[in-house]
Amino acid sequence: MSSTPRPAPAPATATHVLSARAITKSFTIGDRTLDILHGVDLDLARGELVSLMGASGAGKSTFLHILGLLESPTAGEVFIEGHSAWKLPVQERASVRNQKLGFVFQFYHLLSELDAVENVLLPAMILHGRGAYLGKQKALRERARALLVKFGLEHRLEHRPSQLSGGERQRVALARALFLDPPIVIADEPTGNLDSATGEKVLELLLAEQRERNLTLLLVTHDERIARRCQRVVRMADGRVHSDGDERAKE
Amino acid sequence: MYKSFLSWRYLLARRTNWIGIVGIFLGVGAMILILSIMTGFLGETKNAVRGSLSDLVIRPDFRTRIDGSKVVSDPAKVLEVVRADPRVAGASAQLSWFGLFTVKGESEDKDLIFSDAEFSKQSGVRLVGIDVADEFQTSELKQALAREPLHGDTRVGDVEHPFAPPPGYDPPGRKLPSVIVGEQLARNWLLHRGSEIEIFTVPPGVSLEEIGRDTSAASNKAFVVAGTFRTQENEMDLGTIYFERNELSKFLGRKLDFTQVLVRCKDFDRDGTAVRDEVAQKLLAADLLRGTRSMRTGQLTEVNTWEDQKGTLLGAIENERVLMAIMLSLVVLVAAFTIFAILSMMVTEKRRDIGILCALGATPGGIQALFLFIAFWDALLGATAGAIAGTWLALKIDPIEQWLSKSIGVQIFNRDVYLFDHIPAIVDPRAVAIIVLGAFVCTLLFAFVPAWRAGRMHPLDALRHE
Ligand SMILES: Nc1ncnc2c1ncn2[C@@H]1O[C@H](COP(=O)(O)OP(=O)(O)OP(=O)(O)O)[C@@H](O)[C@H]1O
Ligand SMILES: [Mg+2]
Secondary structure, eight states: OOOOOOOOOOOOOOEEEEEEEEEEEEEEEETTEEEEEEEEEEEETOOOOOEEEEEEEESSHHHHHHTTTTTTEEEEEEEEEEGGGGGOOHHHHHHHHHTTEEEEEEEETOTTOOOOHHHHHHHHHHOOOOHHHHHHHHHHHHHHHHHHTTTTTOOOOTTTTTGGGHHHHHHHHHHHHHTOOOOOEESSSSTTTTTTHHHHHHHOOOOHHHHTTTOOEEOOSSOHHHHSEEEEEEEEEEEEEEEOOOOOGGO | HHHHHHHHHHHHHHHHHHHHHHHHHHHHHHHHHHHHHHHHHHHEEEEEEEHTTOOOEOOOOOOOOOSOSSSSHHHHEEEEEEEEEEEEEEEEEEEEEEEEEETTTTTHHHHHHOTTTTSSSSSEEEEEEEHHHHHHSSEEEEEHHHHHOOOSOOOEEEEEEETOOTTTOSSSSSSOOEEEEEHHHHHHTTOOOOOOEEEEEEOOTOHHHHHOGGGGGGGEEEEEEEEEOOOOOHHHHHHEEEHHHHHHHHHTTTTTSSEEEEESSHHHHHHHHHHHHHHHHHHHTOSSSOOOOOTTTOOOEEEEHHHHHTTTHHHHHHHHHHHHHHHHHHHHHHHHHHHHHHHHHHHHTTTTHHHHHHTTOOOHHHHHHHHHHHHHHHHHHHHHHHHHHHHHHHHHHHHHHHHHHHHHHHSSOOTTTTSHHHHOOOOHHHHHHHHHHHHHHHHHHHHHHHHHHHHOOOOHHHHHHO
């Protein structure tokens, strides 16, 4: 496997929507300390489509959680639109997750008490207070429905997650992640739980949205075919990035 | 927005929540119902405890001073001081003493009729001398005189002048002075208007030794029954004989004119204790009281409200209410604990949801609020329904009890046993408000622990494992 040498990390600038600097992460279990990430750097520009690859246990998910502000790094900084996110107060960090980041998980993670439309509306419900939400409710619902219809779920709008297939669930999760129009979407093996045909369709949807919205999309995958469609592939092993660049040129 | 929306969804989706709601409903409902009935019962009991006591009683200490002068002999001065207070509606002097009475010339018949040991030839009675016009202003005597007796009509001929000789009483020779007897006393002794009775007493200031030496030291006199009164208070109706005060004083050898002054206030609940204290001071200043103080409390003992006299009993009643409220709060406590358990379960069950919400941008505080909202809905639904049901039941308890008694064929509330012919229930809106508020506070306090745990949950611990 050939790859371009890793470029030296440049200082985080406003041209990067998402930057990670010297991220380390260790877990303490009992009296043992496990070092998972050993100083990972990453810069993502607006509109970049990047896949993150690596063997199981390499620390991809852990890194993604730190980028997604779900887990704090042991050391290092995460910049989102130029702001050091882990230095923000809890409320503001939550609001960054809400408006700047969209998550797509391997296991969909929909709320089972809500139907498809309501699941898609959830980020908006979190964003707005009661009064503001009720004021725009009609428009918001309309937008959520339109998005689901666009994803081919026009007959599943009022269905609960338990009444949907895996592919349908992931499409609802996709709509939810995109609903507030975040500049960055982080997807951890979004097709990992789907058969290849279904996964293919979901992926097409995601990539189409990425182009259309000029999203910065960071995609964890084990599928080389998917990686080949990305402008940039970051490969990790043992908690380090060991290659980062456009692999399509090599083909 | 998601907090109220999601909490409501969770509430509807989880049946277990309804257990908590029903728990609060039952707790609040039962508490309101039972407390209302309790308040009603205690109110009636309080009336019964008060009986025929007037608002205030002034009982001058009659022990003579070292120089031999009495503190007060004539009630007129005391009455004057008391009546000067604008908050006083009326005052009357009473002379109260004890005596024994027998029915004149019927002792043999009595032996035949009442062989029972209960009814001996003589009966101890309280002798009360009153000034009729004054007495009508301070006690319920007028009503008692006018009230229909339980058996036959033995009422006095003219309520306004109860001591007038009974109609048709016209014996040869000297006429006897009139007395009025309690209705039950009259019934037990087969007295009727015009019956002659004999009363025996040891006048004040006469010691038993003196009587031992000379039986004539005791007083003995015949009276005629002018009629009866009925207060509905057993003790009064069974053992009281009213005299004209002057007549009784004469009978007691003029040694005592009065033993107490009864006072009625215009508004006792408002002014009672104030009038008591001011009147006591004024009487003290006018040298009409000795100023005896209670060794225990240091209060003046010569002027008392009726509540002072029955303090211990009233205290016991109030105590009982508080005790009941405490026991019933345990019910609400249990309901609140149920919510604690249900909510704790729910937080564990909804771990994944908590992680998802976090990832979508909910703050820890928001997630905590979400679970508190669930408890809030529980409390709102349970307490509101409980308050409505409890109040309704309390207001309709009488017809409900009658209907229940009829349909199951067992008398639940025996109207003969109690002094009242209905189940007394008083719904105190303040108590209802306190109970509802208490249920809320209790529930939210208990819910705080699981809610706090939810807010502190690490989003990834909640998300990671599927
Ligand atoms: N909370 C934790 N406590 C202890 N160890 C952890 C924790 N989270 C992750 N790890 C460890 O960190 C390492 C990296 O895990 P991670 O989930 O990031 O791998 P991954 O690259 O996503 O693998 P996969 O491709 O299988 O998803 C693993 O060895 C895992 O056991
Ligand atoms: Mg992973």
